[in-house]
Amino acid sequence: MDTSRHTMSTLFAQLGLDNDPKSIDGFVKQHRLPDEMLLSQAPFWNEGQRHFIEESLREDADWSEVIDELDAMLR
Template sequence: MDNSYHSLKSLFAQLGLENSDEKISQFINNNKLPSQTLLVDAPFWNQGQKHFIEESLREDADWSEIIDTLDTLLR
């Protein structure tokens, strides 16, 4: 098990997204989701990103907490 601390920056890097503070803010501001849309079903993920998020949440992996944080920020 990976016991390292995961931040939004590290999550964005893991997802292959630019992870500067400015790019993270832009992503969040440009990709707001309706409350009924599950994060994993967001239209902006590619298959690899979707799989990573889905698997991390299903397995309650170390990434789950920061993924939940991103979900909240996108609402």
């Protein structure tokens, strides 16, 4: 079992995205979500990323907190 604390950087790495602070900031500036759209429904995710986000939130996995943080950042 993974007991490490997940950060925004580790989430981006898990999603296969560049995970340095400048890349994360650029991603957030480039991608905005309307309030009514679920994070997992965003058009910029590929199928694997979408599945990871949906499953992590559904199972209230260790990743849920940082995924929720990303969701808030994209609003």
